[in-house]
Amino acid sequence: MELEEELAKQRVVIGGLLNVASADAKRVLAAYSPEKGYSYNLTKLLKCNSRQLEACASLVGLKARSADGSEKLYQKLEILADRIILKIESLFEAECSDCRAVYCNTLESEPLFTCRLCLLGSHNCEEIKRKAENVGQLYPSGFVWLCNVCLGKNDLVSMLSPTNTLKKQPLKKNSKPTASVEKLNTIKEKDSEEEKTEEEEEIKEEEDKVDERQSPNRVRDDRESEKSGRESQKEKNREICELYKRRACPHGLKGKTLHDGKVCDKSHPKKCFKFCDFGSRHKNGCKRGKKCQYWHPRLCRKACNNPQSGSCTQVELHEQKFEVVSYNLNTSKTLRELPLYPENVEYSTPKGHVITPQEIVCDLGVNVSSSRGWGPHIEKTVQGARKMAAWVLSAFRDRSPTVMLTLYKSMVRSKLEYCCPVWNPVKITEIQRLENVQRSFTRKILGCSELQYWDRLKKLKLMSLQRRRERYCIIHVWKILNEEAPNDIGFTFNCHQRLGLKAVIPPVNKNSQLSVRSDYDSTFRVRAAQLFNILPPELRATTSLDGFKAGLGRFMEQCPDTPPIPGYTPSNDNSLLSWRRTHTMQLSCA
Numbered sequence: 001m002e003l004e005e006e007l008a009k010q011r012v013v014i015g016g017l018l019n020v021a022s023a024d025a026k027r028v029l030a031a032y033s034p035e036k037g038y039s040y041n042l043t044k045l046l047k048c049n050s051r052q053l054e055a056c057a058s059l060v061g062l063k064a065r066s067a068d069g070s071e072k073l074y075q076k077l078e079i080l081a082d083r084i085i086l087k088i089e090s091l092f093e094a095e096c097s098d099c100r101a102v103y104c105n106t107l108e109s110e111p112l113f114t115c116r117l118c119l120l121g122s123h124n125c126e127e128i129k130r131k132a133e134n135v136g137q138l139y140p141s142g143f144v145w146l147c148n149v150c151l152g153k154n155d156l157v158s159m160l161s162p163t164n165t166l167k168k169q170p171l172k173k174n175s176k177p178t179a180s181v182e183k184l185n186t187i188k189e190k191d192s193e194e195e196k197t198e199e200e201e202e203i204k205e206e207e208d209k210v211d212e213r214q215s216p217n218r219v220r221d222d223r224e225s226e227k228s229g230r231e232s233q234k235e236k237n238r239e240i241c242e243l244y245k246r247r248a249c250p251h252g253l254k255g256k257t258l259h260d261g262k263v264c265d266k267s268h269p270k271k272c273f274k275f276c277d278f279g280s281r282h283k284n285g286c287k288r289g290k291k292c293q294y295w296h297p298r299l300c301r302k303a304c305n306n307p308q309s310g311s312c313t314q315v316e317l318h319e320q321k322f323e324v325v326s327y328n329l330n331t332s333k334t335l336r337e338l339p340l341y342p343e344n345v346e347y348s349t350p351k352g353h354v355i356t357p358q359e360i361v362c363d364l365g366v367n368v369s370s371s372r373g374w375g376p377h378i379e380k381t382v383q384g385a386r387k388m389a390a391w392v393l394s395a396f397r398d399r400s401p402t403v404m405l406t407l408y409k410s411m412v413r414s415k416l417e418y419c420c421p422v423w424n425p426v427k428i429t430e431i432q433r434l435e436n437v438q439r440s441f442t443r444k445i446l447g448c449s450e451l452q453y454w455d456r457l458k459k460l461k462l463m464s465l466q467r468r469r470e471r472y473c474i475i476h477v478w479k480i481l482n483e484e485a486p487n488d489i490g491f492t493f494n495c496h497q498r499l500g501l502k503a504v505i506p507p508v509n510k511n512s513q514l515s516v517r518s519d520y521d522s523t524f525r526v527r528a529a530q531l532f533n534i535l536p537p538e539l540r541a542t543t544s545l546d547g548f549k550a551g552l553g554r555f556m557e558q559c560p561d562t563p564p565i566p567g568y569t570p571s572n573d574n575s576l577l578s579w580r581r582t583h584t585m586q587l588s589c590a
Contacts, residue, residue, distance in 0.1 A: 006093070010034035013091050013104075017059065024055035032088060045081040053080050060087040061107060086119045094120055097148035098127035113145040120147045238267035245297065269295035319353045325370050326357040366419050372519050374423040378430050385415045385437045399446040401460060408441055413465075420469045421476050426522040428564050428573060434465050435563050454562050464563035467556065470576055473528040474535070477503060478548055489525050500537025503529035534580045 011034060018029050031044040045053065050072075054064040057074075062083055064074055074080035093104045103123040105111060111121030112132040122128050122145065135143060241264055243249035251257045255264035272294035278285035279299060286292055324347050347355045360376050361368050367377035389412045396407060416434060425431055439453045448456045457464060463471070479485035481493055481501070492504040508520045520526060532540065539555060542548040559579040562570045572578035 007034055010092050014088075017088070017091075017107075021059050022055050024052040025059045027052045028056035028084065029088075032085070034092075038085065041085055042078070042081055045084065046077060048081075050077060050080075053077060053084065056084055057087075059107075060084060060091075062087055083119070090115075090118065090120045094123075095148060096123035096125060096128075097151070098131075099123065099125045101125065115147040115150055116144045117146060117150040120149075122147075240295065241266035241268060244268050272296050275299075319349045319351060319355070322349075322355055323361045324355045324357045325361050325368055327370060327372055364419070366422060372515075374425055375430065377423055378425060378433060381416060381418070382433055382437060385412050388412050388415060389437065389441050393441075393444060399444060401445050401447070404441075404445045405460065405462075408438075412437070412441060416465055417468065417472070421473045421524055421528065424469045424473060424522075424524070424527065426527075431466050431573070432564055432566060435565055438462075438465055439565060453565055454568075457561060463556075464561050464574065466563050466574055467561050467576075470531055471552065471556065473524065474531050474552060475549065477528045477532040478540075478542075478545075482543065482545075484545070491525070491529070501540050502533045505529045505533075531576055534576060 014029060014032065014034065018026055021029055028045060028048050031048060032041050033044070057064040057080060062080075064080060065072055074083075091105055091107070093102055095102055101123060105121040109121065109124075112124060112128055113122035114120070115122075241249050241251075241255065244253075244255065244264075244266070249255065249264060249268070250259040251264035251268075253268060255266070255268035257263070272286050272292055274284065275286040275292070275294075275296045276299070280286055280289065280296075286296070289296075346357065349355065357370065359370050367374075367380055369376050389408075392407045392411055396403065398404075416437060425434070442453070442456045442460060442462070443449055445456075445460070448459065451459065456462075476485060477491065480487050480491045481503075493501055494504055495501050505526055508517055512520075535552070535555060539548065539551045542551060556576070559576060561574065562568075563574045564570055
């Protein structure tokens with residue numbers, strides 16, 4: 001309860017600073033969290049730029065630049081962030097080392113003393129005032145004042161006792177001087193040069209002794225690290241759970257999940273990620289060995305010697321998580337009822353687990369069907385897009401074109417175009433099914449309800465979903481050509497003297513079934529290559545992605561965009577390939 005009250009008071013201090021801070025200083029103050037430790041806050045503050053840190057430094061009373069503002073006094077942002085944290089924490093409540101009263105400094109207060117390590121201002125009580133009056137006479141050569149927290153942190157309380165006072169040792173008569181004549185001459189020459197200001201010298205000393213400066217909150221960090229170190233040592237001495245090593249412990253990764261009303265009584269240590277990724281011999285691996293506070297599991301030697309080959313013999317795959325899809329040209333029910341059919345399509349693992357073929361399998365969000373078609377995936381995509389469109393129309397009342405198009409592009413159309421080069425449909429019914437989602441949504445836009453769908457596309461400057469899918473296919477082929485995307489399907493290109501650079505379309509066996517040839521023509525390997533080849537030669541030879549997209553946009557604008565929709569009879573299926581065959585004008589990207 002006391003800690004919560006203390007944090008609440010510290011938040012009040014941060015809130016007061018935010019009220020008078022500039023925009024740049026607010027960015028730094030917002031990054032500071034009184035609940036976290038010093039290392040966390042230092043990492044957060046280092047994400048701010050120098051301008052923001054200097055603005056916050058001037059707010060809390062630190063000088064970050066010289067008097068004329070031309071030179072930075074803090075060359076390292078880490079030092080400046082460290083001083084800002086100390087200065088912010090000096091505004092929190094503290095206990096006076098003399099009168100034991102709780103006090104709180106402000107930006108306007110002028111304390112008589114300031115702690116050398118944490119910048120905490122002293123409490124202006126009677127004891128401090130009496131010391132301030134006599135300090136000049138007692139210590140004429142200078143003094144350093146430390147707060148009560150820093151004295152205890154650095155174990156300096158014992159040095160203040162009278163028994164440990166240092167005695168002056170007189171110089172011996174025969175003692176030799178410590179500096180030679182040449183060094184003394186060098187010192188005189190340096191004294192004749194222009195001296196640095198006192199502020200710059202103080203900053204230099206602070207940079208040299210930054211590790212010595214400790215803030216009160218750093219005590220909490222040290223205690224937390226010591227506590228975690230002791231816990232990790234105790235965890236390391238316990239016996240490691242054998243099921244945890246095989247990732248099969250029912251109590252979870254930490255061993256604290258209840259199973260049969262109990263937690264795991266054995267150790268579940270954290271793995272050393274450096275050792276797991278690179279081993280101990282790699283330059284990025286863990287070199288600590290048994291001294292490492294994390295667990296080093298047993299690694300496969302083949303995997304350590306060649307981690308990119310993936311030939312580890314100790315990996316056990318979860319057999320029950322695998323699914324099989326079987327593609328058959330003959331899908332009749334009579335064939336499936338034959339006794340030998342299951343033996344030809346089912347897959348048995350080495351341990352005897354039988355994996356039965358599935359009709360539909362989802363792989364990375366794309367539903368793959370055993371019928372070699374994309375109908376189930378398109379149906380699922382349309383349903384998800386319709387649900388999102390219904391939610392958007394029910395949650396937002398504004399029907400203006402700007403708002404509606406922004407919501408549609410970001411939340412509805414993104415669902416309709418996920419991984420579309422893979423499942424780009426060719427059938428008219430599937431194209432209409434997808435196009436109806438955009439058709440019904442654009443009808444709700446203000447001023448477009450009375451327009452025909454093709455006219456709405458022109459008014460709203462939208463492309464049909466069919467045209468956008470073909471655009472994605474062409475761009476992906478260009479990325480494969482320019483090695484900006486992996487060539488996993490074996491695309492090849494030929495450079496013709498007259499026709500320019502063209503993608504090679506693999507041949508198909510003319511004696512194959514009609515369904516096989518139809519599936520072949522609708523694959524990305526063939527369809528995307530055909531779309532890429534109809535582009536002008538100068539556009540295919542473009543090496544800049546932005547230039548290619550701009551030229552592709554100008555090329556596609558010359559083709560009418562009339563997607564197939566129910567109730568209308570277009571002249572063709574609206575594909576670029578069909579327009580290339582029927583359009584009389586010469587298409588170009590100029």
